[in-house]
Amino acid sequence: MTAIARHIDAKRRREVVTPEGVPLSITLATRGSRLMALVLDYCIIFLTVLIVTVSLIFIGINLEQLDSLDGGGGEFLLVLFFIAMFVLLNGYFIFFEMGPRGATPGKRMVGIRVAARPRGELARSGERLTAEAVIARNLLRQIEIFLPLSFFSSAGEGGAGSAWIVGSLWFATFMLFPFFNRDALRAGDVVAGTWVVEAPRRKLADVLSLASDESKRGVTDYRFGDEELSIYGEYELQQLERVLRDGDDKTLDAVHKAIVRKIGWQAGSGDERAFLEAFYTALRAKLEGDMRLGQRKADKHTQAQR
Template sequence: MILQRWKKRKKLRPSPDQVMPPEGVALNLPVTGVGIRLAAQITDLLLTTIGAVCLMVLLFAIGLTEPQTMVAIGAMVFFLIRIPYYVLSEIGWNGQTLGKRLMKIKVVSHDGGSLTAHALVLRNLMKEAEVFLPATLLLTLDTASPIASLASLGWVSICLIIPVLDRYRRRLGDMMAGTHVIHLPVPVLLKDLAGETRMLTANLKQFVFLSHQLDHYGAYELQTLEALLRAQSTPISSDAAKKRNATIEAIIDKIRKKIGYADPVPSADRLRFLQAFYNAQREHLEQRQLFGDRRENKHYANEVSDNAQAPTTRDA
């Protein structure tokens, strides 16, 4: 009996790869494994270590440090470089460091909401308490304090085991901040939905979208909308239909606020509105792509702005 209840409860649990955003449409975002996260972490450690070594060489060259204090000052310099690097890079790149960008992974909010600066700061400060500070203590202690060394080693080991046991591969910092790490989705548009659906193509001309209104979303959001429209042909129960209608209403309100669409959408025209927006958005993205402007998601504008403000030596 207990085994049957456990199996039933396991079936009812959502997949760890499924994230439910406020719009109400479930997204399949694969959870990143421990190996990929470790590779991204090693990359970031190499970058921050290079920066710390360069700064230590400069301090030694100008006589601000001595061989006797090299280890203590080096640990402090590494700490002062590490904290701003992780926090500022994840805030500036929407949940990514250089290591995560190379591994094509990113941090997302565990409840599907927007990623906040508070969560990113908290998860990175907890990383210090989980690994870096105990590891630094372990390396700096001598054989005269074996208890402190064993305690540090035990704490680091426990913190490294926790992500392996968690189904979302979260460490303590992720649990406290309400985040987990996913693989970046690859936006792939299927065959044009406009050519398949006949039921929704009538009277679409009543909805007109201007060019600046179509600049807010990219291929990934269009793919999500496409999946929603395709699901309308699937027969469901009356209760599920009510939930789906409520989801569609919430999505339309979200789109209208995002693009500044002032006209109200009657309940009878909701699917037509989404179909018209899909058609216009797809045509807009395809035209942009002809000119080499690939817009993978709604964050492309921030990435373009960051690239435009980068130093010219980066482009060299």
């Protein structure tokens, strides 16, 4: 990597501090990757719309052959079409970004995700991405993209006039918005308190796969009971996974101390990674076992729910 590339990468790095006081380093997604993800998502939406349209046309043709359209079948199919369009255009991004990955299929292909943005000078984070934030950032997309398109459509076939000028200015303002702030935030991110960060697909060590391999030293040396494991939930598991992927020795030591203090253990030093890998494996096994029983624990602040 050249010096220029390292400098550009460093400009996108941010450090946030969890409520436990653990510093975590993240990298903001590039504007190009966000644009590519948006294009991929709209391609998926377009293909889905095409499939739905062809399916409804096929159903309509069969209903016509059965002389069912006169009974209101045609109007019903038209209503279904508009409902499908509304759900796809408004619910696609909200549905996927409210999931545990915080990313649409397009974002996952590019390797980025939506995350809660820390507020204040201390840059403290650790909050979960809320449904309210996801809904807010995506509803604003209607204002950013689709509203100026309505101006363009009202401009007429001539492609000129005040409506076309207003639409162009509106579109340019929101499209260029990410270029005028250091975190590459779009207007929806500013309103919702979110940003988009890199989430590259990197495999954890084999110990994190839950495969039972007795030769893995350090994993089988620790045993945790339900009382220790019931303290944390799915959100903490995801954060621990990220620390094991990307964390340096300083971060691993800080997380190790935080977990040991939380579960009431007295652990030595020098084997922080082995301890954290063992705790990750045990916690993941417990949470997955609880999910099979219909119980989920979102984070350390909530009780397990059915």
